[in-house]
Amino acid sequence: MMIQQQSCAFDQTSGVRKALDLVADKWTALIIMALAQDTKRYGELHRKIDGISQKMLTQTLRQLEGSGLIHRKVHPVVPPMVEYSLTLLGETLVEPLKALCSWAAEHFHEVEAAREQASTEKTNPNEAA
Amino acid sequence: MMIQQQSCAFDQTSGVRKALDLVADKWTALIIMALAQDTKRYGELHRKIDGISQKMLTQTLRQLEGSGLIHRKVHPVVPPMVEYSLTLLGETLVEPLKALCSWAAEHFHEVEAAREQASTEKTNPNEAA
DNA sequence: CTGAATCCCTTCCGATACTG
DNA sequence: CAGTATCGGAAGGGATTCAG
Numbered sequence: 289m290m291i292q293q294q295s296c297a298f299d300q301t302s303g304v305r306k307a308l309d310l311v312a313d314k315w316t317a318l319i320i321m322a323l324a325q326d327t328k329r330y331g332e333l334h335r336k337i338d339g340i341s342q343k344m345l346t347q348t349l350r351q352l353e354g355s356g357l358i359h360r361k362v363h364p365v366v367p368p369m370v371e372y373s374l375t376l377l378g379e380t381l382v383e384p385l386k387a388l389c390s391w392a393a394e395h396f397h398e399v400e401a402a403r404e405q406a407s408t409e410k411t412n413p414n415e416a417a
Numbered sequence: 418m419m420i421q422q423q424s425c426a427f428d429q430t431s432g433v434r435k436a437l438d439l440v441a442d443k444w445t446a447l448i449i450m451a452l453a454q455d456t457k458r459y460g461e462l463h464r465k466i467d468g469i470s471q472k473m474l475t476q477t478l479r480q481l482e483g484s485g486l487i488h489r490k491v492h493p494v495v496p497p498m499v500e501y502s503l504t505l506l507g508e509t510l511v512e513p514l515k516a517l518c519s520w521a522a523e524h525f526h527e528v529e530a531a532r533e534q535a536s537t538e539k540t541n542p543n544e545a546a
Numbered sequence: 547c548t549g550a551a552t553c554c555c556t557t558c559c560g561a562t563a564c565t566g
Numbered sequence: 567c568a569g570t571a572t573c574g575g576a577a578g579g580g581a582t583t584c585a586g
Contacts, residue, residue: 305447307521310528312441314558318434330568341560346569356531367567368566377527384520387513392436398506399439402485443578459548470580475549496547497586 310355315340315348317385320374323358324382327373357381439484444469444477446514449503452487453511456502486510 311317318337322328328336334345349372352358357378363369374382440446447466451457457465463474478501481487486507492498503511 306525307517308446312443314441317437354532354535355528370568377524380524381520384516387516388436391510391513395506395509396435399484403483406483499548
């Protein structure tokens with residue numbers, strides 16, 4: 289086992305990995321973005337993100353809470369009511385995330401076009417002649 | 418099957434998903450960031466990222482090439498030499514990615530502190546008294 | 547050097563059922 | 567409503583081997 293050290297955060301892998309491991313959870317960013325607008329209840333998140341299962345929602349929520357990015361407020365009422373909101377730390381993540389989403393909104397057409405072209409080239413190799 | 422439409426890209430899930438599906442590959446962002454500096458050969462990337470296997474490197478490289486984010490230039494020499502570089506489209510992704518990495522560099526201490534505290538609270542529940 | 551292909555183990559994650 | 571527990575398929579990804 290070796291310890292590798294680097295000075296610049298995005299010059300090497302370590303800093304990048306820490307960011308991605310947090311965000312690349314496929315659901316993490318969705319939840320952050322959903323909560324960026326306002327506080328939401330468990331069911332609201334479940335309905336809003338919709339593709340997510342209870343398992344993944346709860347699991348990701350727990351992880352985000354443990355990482356200090358969201359706050360979980362339990363209201364002692366019946367039926368149970370739990371509200372999730374971003375912490376101050378969580379709010380700082382919204383900006384970079386929005387930057388990424390803006391990029392996607394702006395360029396995903398080009399990405400899909402490139403993919404289309406890549407498929408076409410595989411199908412019709414004579415194009416390259 | 419239902420079609421859900423939204424006006425704002427990061428208001429709903431679809432736009433966010435497209436961005437994350439591209440970046441959340443655990444290796445994709447690393448490669449983009451590695452190439453952000455300059456053109457690199459296969460072996461250089463392999464050495465620089467280092468945690469990656471040949472399989473994942475090649476696989477991710479192919480995917481990025483197919484998405485039009487990187488360019489693959491084969492030099493007809495022996496031994497073989499292949500250089501990878503960002504396309505113009507790929508370069509547009511660097512900015513948002515750096516934003517994310519900057520966030521990580523700036524806040525990952527807080528995240529780890531929160532995680533530490535979360536573990537402590539589980540171990541010592543009497544803290545909350 | 548660059549890469550393809552296989553094996554195989556691990557993790558992810560969705561579906562389902564159950565609880566306070 | 568807001569979870570927890572378990573099962574099982576699917577996918578991710580590492581190690582190894584072979585090839586041009």
